[in-house]
Amino acid sequence: xxxxxxxIYTFLIFLFLYAPIxxxxxxxxxxxxxxxxxxxxxxxxRWYQKLFEDRxxxxxxxxxxxxxxxxxxxxxxxxxxxxxxxxxxxRLPRRIMMNITNxxxxxxxxxxxxxxxxxxxxxxxxxxxxxxxxxxxxxxHITFCLPYVxxxxxxxxxxxxxxxxxxxxxxxxxxxKAFFKVVLPEIMPGIVTGMIMAFTLSIDDFVISYFxxxxxxxLPIYIYSMTRKRISPEINALSTVLFAVVMxxxxxINVRNFKDQNKSRKGEAAV
Numbered sequence: 001x002x003x004x005x006x007x008i009y010t011f012l013i014f015l016f017l018y019a020p021i022x023x024x025x026x027x028x029x030x031x032x033x034x035x036x037x038x039x040x041x042x043x044x045x046r047w048y049q050k051l052f053e054d055r056x057x058x059x060x061x062x063x064x065x066x067x068x069x070x071x072x073x074x075x076x077x078x079x080x081x082x083x084x085x086x087x088x089x090x091r092l093p094r095r096i097m098m099n100i101t102n103x104x105x106x107x108x109x110x111x112x113x114x115x116x117x118x119x120x121x122x123x124x125x126x127x128x129x130x131x132x133x134x135x136x137x138x139x140x141h142i143t144f145c146l147p148y149v150x151x152x153x154x155x156x157x158x159x160x161x162x163x164x165x166x167x168x169x170x171x172x173x174x175x176x177k178a179f180f181k182v183v184l185p186e187i188m189p190g191i192v193t194g195m196i197m198a199f200t201l202s203i204d205d206f207v208i209s210y211f212x213x214x215x216x217x218x219l220p221i222y223i224y225s226m227t228r229k230r231i232s233p234e235i236n237a238l239s240t241v242l243f244a245v246v247m248x249x250x251x252x253i254n255v256r257n258f259k260d261q262n263k264s265r266k267g268e269a270a271v
Contacts, residue, residue: 021243024236024239024240024243025236025240025243027233027236028047028048028233028236028237028239028240029043029044029045029047030042030043030044030047030233030236031043031044031046032233047233047234047236047237048237050234050237051234051237051238051241054234056217056222057219057222057234057238059217060217060218060219060221060222061219063134063137063216063217063218063219064203064218064219064220065203066134067134067137067138067141067202067218068141068199068202068203069199070138071138071141071142071145071198071202072145072195072196072198072199072202073195074138074142075141075142075145075146075148075149075194075198076149076191076194076195076198078142078146078149079145079146079147079148079149079150079152079153079194079198080149080153080187080191080194082101082146082150083149083150083153083154083157084153084157084183086098086101086150086154087154087157087158101146101147101150101151102147102151104143104144104146104147105147105148109144109205109207109208110207110211112143112144112207112208113140113207113208113209113210113211113212114211116136116139116140116143116208116211116212117132117136117211117212120132120136120139120140120212131214132212132213132214132215132216133213133214133215133216134216136212136213136214137209137212137213137216137218139212140208140209140212141202141205141208141209144201144205144208145197145198145201145202148194148197148198148201149191149194149195149197149198150194151194152190152191152193152194152197153187153190153191153194154190155190156186156187156189156190156191157187157190159186160183160186160187164182164183164186165178165179165182165183168181168182189256189260192256193253193256193257196249196252196253197253199249200246200249200250200253203219203242203245203246204220204242204246205218205220206220206221206224209221210224219238219242223235223238223239
């Protein structure tokens with residue numbers, strides 16, 4: 001009886017969480033003229049067609065993808081380097097650095113967004129240059145994506161046998177070559193997971209982007225500007241596309257984690 005009650009309770013929780021998203025997806029195929037109508041007007045793909053014919057939406061999509069790709073790659077490179085440095089520290093400095101790394105994740109996004117905006121505006125006044133725009137968005141997204149990459153790479157570094165790198169050097173392999181031949185393949189699953197996480201977080205961010213974007217528009221900001229005016233049914237189609245992209249990336253992350261866990265279990269069983 002307890003198991004049945006727990007399953008029903010879990011089902012109701014997930015129903016409460018995902019029912020609004022399901023309604024949004026269904027009404028993105030509605031042939032009705034306005035998104036506020038709840039009357040089904042028939043199945044249609046007209047709003048998806050109008051979505052991809054809208055120049056402003058396509059420009060916001062281009063900005064979003066460009067920022068997500070650049071910030072994911074940059075944060076992955078910097079985060080991997082930082083994870084290697086943190087892993088090589090002693091116990092007390094490592095704890096201090098991990099607390100510093102974890103702080104941006106528990107810090108409210110609105111605090112991070114406002115502080116970054118003030119930092120960028122002050123930097124422009126002191127050193128000159130352009131105001132808020134693509135450059136500030138790149139810097140802001142790299143900043144809040146870094147901790148997630150570090151936390152994805154660090155467990156792989158701890159699982160790896162530290163003697164492998166030294167053994168490769170003892171056999172005549174240069175340090176840089178030993179890193180790319182020995183260490184990098186071992187931590188590659190964590191690097192890929194961190195990159196996907198960074199891309200997902202960047203493409204989905206609104207609060208920090210809102211404060212650091214200036215006149216540059218990303219998809220979340222464009223959706224917000226649409227809701228402040230007359231709500232177009234295109235917003236349903238746009239939200240459905242965003243949800244599908246994020247869902248696919250999360251599935252990829254979970255599948256990779258599941259495969260890595262199975263490999264580690266097989267390795268332990270073989271030993």
